[in-house]
Amino acid sequence: MNEESKYIDKIKKFVKxxxxxxxxxxxxxxxxxxxxxxxxxxxxINVLIQISINALIATGMTFVIISGGIDLxxxxxxxxxxxxxxxxxxxxxxxxxAMAVLVIIALSIVVGLLIGGLNGFAISRLRVPAFVAxxxxxxxxxxxxxxxxxxxxxxxxxxxxxxxxxxYLGFIPVIVIIVVLVLLTAHIILxxxxxxxxxxxxxxxxDVAKLCGINVANIKLKVYxxxxxxxxxxxxxxxxxxxxxxxxxxxxxxxxxxxAVALGVGGMDGGKGGIGKTxxxxxxxxxxxxxxxxxxxxxxxxxxxxxxxxxxxLIIGQFKxxx
Amino acid sequence: MKNTPIxxxxxxxxxxxxxxxxxxxxxxxxxxxxxxxxxxxGAGKSTMIKIIGGVYHxxxxxxxxxxxxQEIEDVTHAxxxxxxxxxxxxxxxxxxxxxxxxxxxxxxxxxKTALINKQTMLKRSLEIMEPLGLKINPREFIRDLxxxxxxxxxxxxxxxxxxxxxxxxxxxxxxxxxxxxxxxEIIKKLKKNNVGVIYVSHILSEVLSLSDxxxxxxxxxxxxxxxxxxxxxxxxxxxMVGREIKDYFNKKExxxxxxxxxVKNITREPRFSNVSFDLRKGEILGISGLxxxxxxxxxxxxxxxxxxxxxxVFLNGEKVEIRSSREAIELGMGLVPEDRKLEGLMLEAxxxxxxSLPSLKIRQKHGFLDHKWEFSACNEFIKKLKIAxxxxxxxxxxxxxxxxxxxxxxxxxAANSNILLxxxxxxxxxxxxxxxxxxxMNDYAKSGGSIIMVSSELPEILGMADRxxxxxxxxxxxxxxxxxxxxxxxxxxxxxxxNEKREVTL
Numbered sequence: 108m109n110e111e112s113k114y115i116d117k118i119k120k121f122v123k124x125x126x127x128x129x130x131x132x133x134x135x136x137x138x139x140x141x142x143x144x145x146x147x148x149x150x151x152i153n154v155l156i157q158i159s160i161n162a163l164i165a166t167g168m169t170f171v172i173i174s175g176g177i178d179l180x181x182x183x184x185x186x187x188x189x190x191x192x193x194x195x196x197x198x199x200x201x202x203x204x205a206m207a208v209l210v211i212i213a214l215s216i217v218v219g220l221l222i223g224g225l226n227g228f229a230i231s232r233l234r235v236p237a238f239v240a241x242x243x244x245x246x247x248x249x250x251x252x253x254x255x256x257x258x259x260x261x262x263x264x265x266x267x268x269x270x271x272x273x274x275y276l277g278f279i280p281v282i283v284i285i286v287v288l289v290l291l292t293a294h295i296i297l298x299x300x301x302x303x304x305x306x307x308x309x310x311x312x313x314d315v316a317k318l319c320g321i322n323v324a325n326i327k328l329k330v331y332x333x334x335x336x337x338x339x340x341x342x343x344x345x346x347x348x349x350x351x352x353x354x355x356x357x358x359x360x361x362x363x364x365x366x367a368v369a370l371g372v373g374g375m376d377g378g379k380g381g382i383g384k385t386x387x388x389x390x391x392x393x394x395x396x397x398x399x400x401x402x403x404x405x406x407x408x409x410x411x412x413x414x415x416x417x418x419x420x421l422i423i424g425q426f427k428x429x430x
Numbered sequence: 431m432k433n434t435p436i437x438x439x440x441x442x443x444x445x446x447x448x449x450x451x452x453x454x455x456x457x458x459x460x461x462x463x464x465x466x467x468x469x470x471x472g473a474g475k476s477t478m479i480k481i482i483g484g485v486y487h488x489x490x491x492x493x494x495x496x497x498x499x500q501e502i503e504d505v506t507h508a509x510x511x512x513x514x515x516x517x518x519x520x521x522x523x524x525x526x527x528x529x530x531x532x533x534x535x536x537x538x539x540x541x542k543t544a545l546i547n548k549q550t551m552l553k554r555s556l557e558i559m560e561p562l563g564l565k566i567n568p569r570e571f572i573r574d575l576x577x578x579x580x581x582x583x584x585x586x587x588x589x590x591x592x593x594x595x596x597x598x599x600x601x602x603x604x605x606x607x608x609x610x611x612x613x614x615e616i617i618k619k620l621k622k623n624n625v626g627v628i629y630v631s632h633i634l635s636e637v638l639s640l641s642d643x644x645x646x647x648x649x650x651x652x653x654x655x656x657x658x659x660x661x662x663x664x665x666x667x668x669x670m671v672g673r674e675i676k677d678y679f680n681k682k683e684x685x686x687x688x689x690x691x692x693v694k695n696i697t698r699e700p701r702f703s704n705v706s707f708d709l710r711k712g713e714i715l716g717i718s719g720l721x722x723x724x725x726x727x728x729x730x731x732x733x734x735x736x737x738x739x740x741x742x743v744f745l746n747g748e749k750v751e752i753r754s755s756r757e758a759i760e761l762g763m764g765l766v767p768e769d770r771k772l773e774g775l776m777l778e779a780x781x782x783x784x785x786s787l788p789s790l791k792i793r794q795k796h797g798f799l800d801h802k803w804e805f806s807a808c809n810e811f812i813k814k815l816k817i818a819x820x821x822x823x824x825x826x827x828x829x830x831x832x833x834x835x836x837x838x839x840x841x842x843x844a845a846n847s848n849i850l851l852x853x854x855x856x857x858x859x860x861x862x863x864x865x866x867x868x869x870x871m872n873d874y875a876k877s878g879g880s881i882i883m884v885s886s887e888l889p890e891i892l893g894m895a896d897r898x899x900x901x902x903x904x905x906x907x908x909x910x911x912x913x914x915x916x917x918x919x920x921x922x923x924x925x926x927x928x929n930e931k932r933e934v935t936l
Binding site for chain 2: 299300302303304305308314378379
């Protein structure tokens with residue numbers, strides 16, 4: 108009997124640890140039963156493209172949330188960077204694809220450093236609560252995007268600009284390759300480097316981290332710069348995919364990213380989670396949205412779905428905590 | 431009157447995965463009786479309290495409330511039948527005033543409106559506090575009160591809600607001697623008012639002087655229940671651990687070498703000023719004094735956690751500026767803070783990640799973690815410090831207090847620290863773990879490490895320290911060597927009022 112209960116305990120633990128994987132599989136089955144087109148290679152690649160922008164932003168958000176913070180500015184930063192990149196590239200009709208990629212990366216870093224740095228500075232040195240600081244920069248960044256464009260979109264960009272967002276290498280979209288590389292790098296940083304471990308420590312218990320000689324302010328600053336840079340880059344990729352710079356782009360994306368991370372970790376407590384968990388969160392959200400699309404359900408429902416996802420994530424987290 | 435117990439437990443069993451926390455325990459609690467519960471960590475005391483308080487449900491056995499079998503369903507239900515638990519973590523709201531906390535949930539209204547009648551509230555609060563002899567301003571905010579006063583308010587609230595059984599879990603662990611005396615007064619008043627008290631403590635002398643009855647638990651079983659008048663310390667310790675602990679402090683002969691750390695006139699206003707002392711190689715230097723005298727602040731400042739206003743610090747004869755904990759760690763220091771849950775441990779992280787944390791930067795390989803070192807260091811110190819953990823990856827929060835404290839110490843062993851600053855190193859850990867902690871400290875000193883130990887427990891200071899620095903109101907009031915160190919001498923130096931002696935000590 109003891110043997111048996113041990114066995115059951117093991118299964119229970121496995122199910123508990125891998126809840127999300129089961130949810131994901133369940134969702135896929137449900138969507139597939141409604142719409143068999145779901146499991147075609149074409150649609151699956153479509154799903155990957157759809158989740159790519161959120162994946163980039165959520166990767167940065169993972170760092171922030173593990174460190175015990177939150178970054179509400181990501182969507183606005185993405186929009187601002189989309190505007191900046193398209194505005195810079197617009198006059199150069201003959202720019203090569205490689206050059207366009209370089210410009211995108213360089214400008215993403217600039218925008219990320221500026222706004223992420225501002226967030227990090229306010230939070231780590233001036234001790235402004237992360238929620239408030241990033242709420243402020245969220246408005247500032249979005250405001251600049253509107254002011255610069257006079258709330259008009261930027262059109263007429265060279266086709267070469269679209270390579271990063273629309274191009275393919277073989278049958279795989281460039282953006283998907285980029286996302287995989289970013290996720291991999293982030294995973295290595297979080298799980299294999301001293302910096303990564305320090306991010307967890309700061310999120311677990313700031314006082315402990317400080318007394319163990321960790322420069323907490325410095326870690327926080329870096330985390331917001333990472334988040335800023337990745338969301339700026341995501342914004343540029345989005346502009347490239349749409350071949351347009353739109354000041355309204357990426358509205359509400361902060362919620363998607365937070366939902367992905369919170370769903371993965373089962374909460375926003377800090378010190379927990381990782382890229383693996385975030386990927387599960389991103390995929391679940393992606394499958395739900397894709398499923399709703401395939402079933403021709405209005406995109407407004409997707410907003411409601413997102414809210415429900417966050418709620419469910421927190422409830423799951425609560426159950427895990429109580430165990 | 432004493433015939434029917436308020437609560438009677440019959441053959442209570444409770445198991446958690448892997449442990450039988452309670453194994454058929456029967457006991458009764460009567461009104462007007464102070465009943466102490468003692469035992470090592472993991473003996474089942476907290477499980478017992480939680481079952482009575484409605485937090486856990488028993489697996490087996492009967493609970494009788496005033497003679498009738500009843501199920502205690504949850505915390506609210508427990509409160510409704512008159513059971514009130516005063517937790518170590520206080521349950522008052524810091525941003526409300528004393529009277530608002532006392533009347534929380536039963537605020538007096540102005541007529542039938544939703545408006546609160548502050549006058550009535552004030553009057554009611556005074557009525558609650560007066561019989562207990564509490565002289566606290568009801569308009570003061572909880573966050574501005576000292577820990578002891580908060581505890582008093584919490585007790586007052588419990589009693590005012592018609593508690594017939596008050597359960598106190600380690601209530602004196604953060605109190606000074608004077609505050610302990612006040613608390614005992616209140617407990618005695620509760621007894622006079624026919625309230626039953628369950629008192630849980632590690633400090634045996636307190637238990638002996640306060641209780642009517644004492645129950646010893648070990649490994650989930652009831653070892654014995656005796657009248658306090660028939661008990662003594664040796665006998666209690668023996669029943670708690672199942673054997674006699676010989677030579678508790680285990681002090682060994684060792685060589686004390688040259689000065690390794692010297693502080694001169696260090697000052698951080700308003701907490702302490704002009705503090706000077708030195709620490710030698712292989713020495714255990716005790717820092718004694720009343721709670722709030724500035725002891726914690728002094729070692730935190732030496733460690734670079736707080737800034738010094740002025741003064742000098744010398745390490746091996748060389749002047750050093752320690753501006754952050756990072757620098758202190760690089761100079762070979764380690765701090766074991768007073769509150770391990772708040773400042774010592776990442777509770778939600780693994781044993782492994784806790785132990786290696788301060789060393790990661792020094793052991794890094796181009797920014798990457800040195801997994802090999804981490805693996806071997808953690809295993810080494812888990813073994814060396816006898817940390818009872820299923821594995822390196824077990825979460826710190828699931829270990830007992832004693833083992834948690836060992837993890838905090840292991841951090842600094844792993845970081846090769848040669849000066850340890852220990853703040854209340856044995857607070858809230860059981861007799862066995864204490865004795866192990868003392869052995870660790872002695873071995874560490876014998877092998878050439880130096881220790882500064884802040885402690886409120888006089889026997890601990892007397893038993894462990896080679897020299898004792900006594901702090902009074904932020905200043906050094908005296909340094910005692912082993913020959914002159916007695917409780918009387920320390921207390922005379924520590925207190926402003928002469929002859930104020932801590933009434934109860936281990």
